[in-house]
Structures are given as C-alpha cells and as structure tokens.
Amino acid sequence: KNQVEQSPQSLIILEGKNCTLQCNYTVSPFSNLRWYKQDTGRGPVSLTIMTFSENTKSNGRYTATLDADTKQSSLHITASQLSDSASYICVVSALTSNDYKLSFGAGTTVTVRA
Amino acid sequence: DVKVTQSSRYLVKRTGEKVFLECVQDMDHENMFWYRQDPGLGLRLIYFSYDVKMKEKGDIPEGYSVSREKKERFSLILESASTNQTSMYLCASSQNSGARGQPQHFGDGTRLSIL
Numbered sequence: 001k002n003q004v005e006q007s008p009q010s011l012i013i014l015e016g017k018n019c020t021l022q023c024n025y026t027v028s029p030f031s032n033l034r035w036y037k038q039d040t041g042r043g044p045v046s047l048t049i050m051t052f053s054e055n056t057k058s059n060g061r062y063t064a065t066l067d068a069d070t071k072q073s074s075l076h077i078t079a080s081q082l083s084d085s086a087s088y089i090c091v092v093s094a095l096t097s098n099d100y101k102l103s104f105g106a107g108t109t110v111t112v113r114a
Numbered sequence: 115d116v117k118v119t120q121s122s123r124y125l126v127k128r129t130g131e132k133v134f135l136e137c138v139q140d141m142d143h144e145n146m147f148w149y150r151q152d153p154g155l156g157l158r159l160i161y162f163s164y165d166v167k168m169k170e171k172g173d174i175p176e177g178y179s180v181s182r183e184k185k186e187r188f189s190l191i192l193e194s195a196s197t198n199q200t201s202m203y204l205c206a207s208s209q210n211s212g213a214r215g216q217p218q219h220f221g222d223g224t225r226l227s228i229l
Contacts, residue, residue, distance in 0.1 A: 004156070034217065041123075041222065041223075042222050042223070043118070043204055043206075043220030043221050043222045043223055044157075044204075044220050045220070046217045046218075046219075049217055089156070089157070102159070104156035104157040104158070105156055106154050106155060106156040107156065
C-alpha cells in the first residue's frame with residue numbers, strides 16, 4: 001500500500017474557479033512534504049516544500065497546508081488558469097538512519113476548462 | 115536555473131536489446147536519480163548516486179544498472195530490455211545535505227517503448 005495517497009485522482013474545473021487537492025500520508029518519521037506540478041510531457045517542478053513546523057506555504061496562486069498531527073496536506077489553487085492544467089504530485093520525505101527516503105503520491109490530474 | 119537534460123524524449127527499442135538512457139545536469143549537483151513513472155503508481159526510484167562512481171539501489175533496481183563516470187552525467191542501462199520496462203523514465207538531481215533530502219530538479223523524461 002502506498003504511503004502517500006492523493007485525492008481526487010482527477011478533477012475538472014472552470015477557469016477562474018478554486019480547487020483543493022488532498023494528500024494523506026503514513027510516512028514516518030516525517031521530514032518534509034513537497035508539492036510538485038507536472039505539465040504534460042514535462043518533468044515535475046517543485047511548487048512548495050514544508051517542514052514539520054510549517055503549516056502553510058504559498059507560491060503565487062498555490063497555497064499548501066500541512067497538518068502533521070493528522071498527516072494531511074492540501075494544495076489550494078486560487079482563480080485557476082488554463083496553464084494550471086497539469087498533474088500535481090505530493091512527495092513526503094522521511095529521515096531514516098542516515099538518509100532521506102522519498103515517497104511519491106500517484107498524483108491528481110487537474111484540467112482547467114475555459 | 116538548474117537544467118537537467120535527458121538525451122531522448124521518445125525511444126522505441128526491441129525486447130532483448132541493451133538500452134542506454136543518458137542524463138546530464140549543469141549545476142554541479144552531487145546527487146542524481148533515476149525514476150520510472152507509471153500511471154496510477156507515482157514515481158518509483160530505480161537507482162541513485164551521491165558521488166562519481168558511487169551508486170545505490172532504489173526501490174526497483176531489478177533489470178537495470180547505472181553508470182556515473184562524471185559528476186554531471188548519470189546513465190541508466192537496461193541490460194536486456196523487456197516489455198514490462200515500457201515506461202516514462204525521469205532523471206533528477208539535487209544538492210547534497212542528505213542524499214535525497216534536498217528538492218530535486220527533474221528532466222523532462224524519456225518515454226521508452228519496448229516492443
């Protein structure tokens with residue numbers, strides 16, 4: 001079972017609307033959580049990174065939240081644009097022994113329609 | 115800006131062939147990684163390297179090998195390609211401070227089809 005679960009698997013929204021993506025994880029011990037945006041045919045690009053002590057981080061119209069107690073994160077997209085159409089990937093990092101282990105969610109595919 | 119360049123965007127090979135995927139980064143990063151990405155599974159780590167001539171197995175190393183002769187270049191090798199290795203392959207690099215702790219910069223991927 002994947003230690004990082006994302007929901008929904010996909011969603012369609014109208015341009016200008018807001019949406020929220022969810023990420024639940026069981027990874028432990030927690031080090032940090034990142035959200036990546038992956039455009040079709042491109043590699044993932046980092047949007048935000050949050051450590052245990054941070055509960056919100058913004059990058060333009062993208063706002064990520066983290067609740068380390070419930071092991072949940074969300075990515076909120078405000079006033080969506082056509083260019084927001086992409087896959088959004090949640091990645092959780094655990095510090096094990098002397099190394100970090102990354103666990104990747106399967107991603108949420110967002111389609112923004114005019 | 116960090117640039118991670120993968121030599122091919124699309125590649126078609128035959129079963130049993132030896133396949134080389136090349137990746138080059140221009141930011142003098144110590145760490146480099148190879149992932150495969152399949153629908154519904156997320157990225158899975160194949161191999162990574164934290165220094166020249168060093169390599170570590172990831173979560174799914176079977177059927178693959180790697181080579182890192184120079185700091186900027188990390189090659190993924192499919193010794194004898196099989197159809198279940200048809201996938202999107204992503205290369206990434208990061209600075210040190212923990213082998214996988216720092217944010218990773220990804221290439222645009224190589225979509226490999228094995229016929």
